[in-house]
Amino acid sequence: MKTRIATFFIMLTFWVVMSGMFDGFHLSLGVLCCLLVTHFSHDLLFPETTAQQQQHWLRDIVGVALYLPYLLWQVLIANLQVAWIVLHPNALEMIDPHIFRFYTKLTRPMSKATFAQSITLTPGTITINIYRDPAGEKPDQFAVYALTKEAAEALPGEMEERIARALEPANG
């Protein structure tokens, strides 16, 4: 029930921002649409149902808000590095594309997805896949395609630490 209410209010905020009209007719249309969408898809936005995977939504928001500036800064630095390589006369000498793998300690699906997206957003590295150990004994394995040696050495490193601090449960 809580997830339905949360979904409804997120939808309604989005509606109000998108429509920009505050008269009764448009607002009641919005409430109607949001109720319908919430009814059909309330389990899409908050898919984690077990209590151990959930944590307080406020902590998630604060965590992501603290993480975003770091991510944007990383995107900026990495973009400048790639721009330097691209514009360098010996570009082919400087790149060394290869695939490498590492284990992650992240456990929540949301933090793993955030980490994979962050890796892909920072230029020079693309997440190819996250492999789940069939036996469930080892942690999940990231396969990453890196443009240069330096880009590969930076992972998992600080970015994983920060995501763990932002999104992982405190006891884990």
Added chain:
Amino acid sequence: MTTAAIIFILAGLFFFFVGVVGILRFPDFYTRLHAAGKSDSLAAVLVIIGVALYNLQEINLGNILVSIKIILIAVFIYVASPTATHALTKGALVVGVEPWEKEKKK
């Protein structure tokens, strides 16, 4: 405000330019994806911030709402662009496109 907007848009154009040069210079599909999908992540956002600032020359509720919508485009790019890049890379690997290597080690 206009000056700031122009600076942001020019910076964005510079990174788009780098992306295009990267696509032309890099040797194979995967490295080109690096150049294409990545320079976009910063360039598009810089251009979008520039446009949003330019829109705010007269600050009233309508203009602020429009600027929020423009910024929302950037948010969706940040969600969608890595997903697309990841899907392309994985798809190419599954089909068996050979990655370019500096020197053959085997």
